Amino acid sequence: SSPPLPPDPNVLPFLGTLHWLREGLGGLESYLRSVHHRLGPIVTLRITSLPAIFVADRSLAHEALVLNSAVYADRPPPATISKIVDKHNISSGSYGATWRLLRRNISTEILHPSRVRSYSHARHWVLGILFDRFRKYRGQEPIVLVDHLQYAMFALLVLMCFGDKLDEKQIKQVEFIQRLQLLSLTRFNIFNIWPKFTKLILRNRWQEFLQIRRQQQDILLPLIRTRRKIVEERKKRSKEEEEDNKDYVQSYVDTLLDLELPDEKRKLNEEDIMNLCSEFLTAGTDTTATALQWIMANLVKNPEIQEKLHEEIKSVVGEEAKDVEEEDVEKMPYLKAVVLEGLRRHPPGHFLLPHSVTEDTLLGGYKVPKNGTVNFMVAEIGRDPRVWEEPIVFKPERFIGDEEVVDITGSRGIKMMPFGAGRRICPGIGLAMLHLEWFVANMVREFQWKEVEGHEVDLTEKLEFTVVMKHPLQALAVHRRSD
Numbered sequence: 001s002s003p004p005l006p007p008d009p010n011v012l013p014f015l016g017t018l019h020w021l022r023e024g025l026g027g028l029e030s031y032l033r034s035v036h037h038r039l040g041p042i043v044t045l046r047i048t049s050l051p052a053i054f055v056a057d058r059s060l061a062h063e064a065l066v067l068n069s070a071v072y073a074d075r076p077p078p079a080t081i082s083k084i085v086d087k088h089n090i091s092s093g094s095y096g097a098t099w100r101l102l103r104r105n106i107s108t109e110i111l112h113p114s115r116v117r118s119y120s121h122a123r124h125w126v127l128g129i130l131f132d133r134f135r136k137y138r139g140q141e142p143i144v145l146v147d148h149l150q151y152a153m154f155a156l157l158v159l160m161c162f163g164d165k166l167d168e169k170q171i172k173q174v175e176f177i178q179r180l181q182l183l184s185l186t187r188f189n190i191f192n193i194w195p196k197f198t199k200l201i202l203r204n205r206w207q208e209f210l211q212i213r214r215q216q217q218d219i220l221l222p223l224i225r226t227r228r229k230i231v232e233e234r235k236k237r238s239k240e241e242e243e244d245n246k247d248y249v250q251s252y253v254d255t256l257l258d259l260e261l262p263d264e265k266r267k268l269n270e271e272d273i274m275n276l277c278s279e280f281l282t283a284g285t286d287t288t289a290t291a292l293q294w295i296m297a298n299l300v301k302n303p304e305i306q307e308k309l310h311e312e313i314k315s316v317v318g319e320e321a322k323d324v325e326e327e328d329v330e331k332m333p334y335l336k337a338v339v340l341e342g343l344r345r346h347p348p349g350h351f352l353l354p355h356s357v358t359e360d361t362l363l364g365g366y367k368v369p370k371n372g373t374v375n376f377m378v379a380e381i382g383r384d385p386r387v388w389e390e391p392i393v394f395k396p397e398r399f400i401g402d403e404e405v406v407d408i409t410g411s412r413g414i415k416m417m418p419f420g421a422g423r424r425i426c427p428g429i430g431l432a433m434l435h436l437e438w439f440v441a442n443m444v445r446e447f448q449w450k451e452v453e454g455h456e457v458d459l460t461e462k463l464e465f466t467v468v469m470k471h472p473l474q475a476l477a478v479h480r481r482s483d
């Protein structure tokens, strides 16, 4: 009498998934699209021995993530690789006291709007670096934009994480090792399947994994130790002396040094802190740089949208202001619409991170078992033709109206959910939206972005850690104002 699992398209569970596995995870999405078409918005695949449920419908997503949010707030137990790189981090932590503590810490101590404001000087510093780089191309040579955007996001998040302005060489080292780890993760995921056996058979690859991990320790641990010393010395100084030191800005590492793990009754060790810093850097750089690249690509492809945006920016900040300020972006509805349209049409993650449920439950009349994973199809939901007219067209105007057209947090209903929804919603949503709006506004204010002949904008997607442009955007940045 117990309700069945959502329908499974394969008569022979494991064999059935082989044909998309050949194409990698990118193949999974198009396979699922055809399966949903046949079997409805909720289906089961057997990728491992545990059922993996896939949800492609906004109402079911809302029912699960928002209306039933406590039940869906768990994550599947970590596999071999995750046990090492994600140990005690937020994104893979199970729904319990440790997750709650770490999530509260990042949300209130680093990502709270008042704290985010305190990093404004860092954003101006990074914008200066970006613009110096762009000017060197004199509007004549193509810029591969994503390389610069990634560097800019790293410069910014490294500063928020470790507190100090590092030099270019140090920032590049951090960027190098974090990206190496991220991009090679798919190759190492094989160790999640029969680890004892695969570690033996693929000995060299396992050694490579450990080597990357050591390299990461060599780069990140000294930064953490330096910061610890600064914090300890600061504690020794008197309150008055500290109040005079107006330049001091709290970093993520500062907030982690004294945290105590509730389950294990001990402070975080260096490795825990490194994992949390690594998560912070990865979560906030690649996602934002990817989204920025997609938005800029659409502005280059649609010059009339870019000009309309430029007109709005000029009307708010005037002709002479040096940079667009952070308060200014709040007065730019078209800018917000451009960013939302970018996130709808090209969400950096096409799936949320896998969720799991704290108890057996029901969704859409089917059973969702405690031991399975539940995956939500973000890109499909944002491109649902029943909600979005001409969903493939880039049309910011769809977000302009008398009423709020979309609630990006999904709490009052989901039409798109690039940041997820419910208890596991991305805690960086405010910072990410600020970075997207502010950097787009400043880049469009300062330069006209033009297509390069022979390198027309190509919106083909490719799955890396996020879904990126298969052919990265190349564009000319023509300075709008004479120096």
Ligand code: HEM
Pocket (backbone or CB within 6 Å): 090, 091, 092, 093, 103, 280, 283, 284, 285, 287, 288, 291, 347, 348, 349, 351, 352, 353, 354, 418, 419, 420, 421, 423, 424, 425, 426, 427, 428, 429, 431, 432
């Ligand atoms: C455009 C930029 C970003 C996008 C599109 C994005 C998207 C997401 C998504 C889809 C999730 C998973 C939600 C779920 O599983 O239900 C997530 C989780 C997370 N994000 Fe973001 N994110 C962005 C920027 C950031 C930034 C700037 C930070 C912090 C510096 C951040 C930190 C996190 C963390 C810590 C989690 C795990 C939350 C948890 O499991 O409780 N993200 N993000």
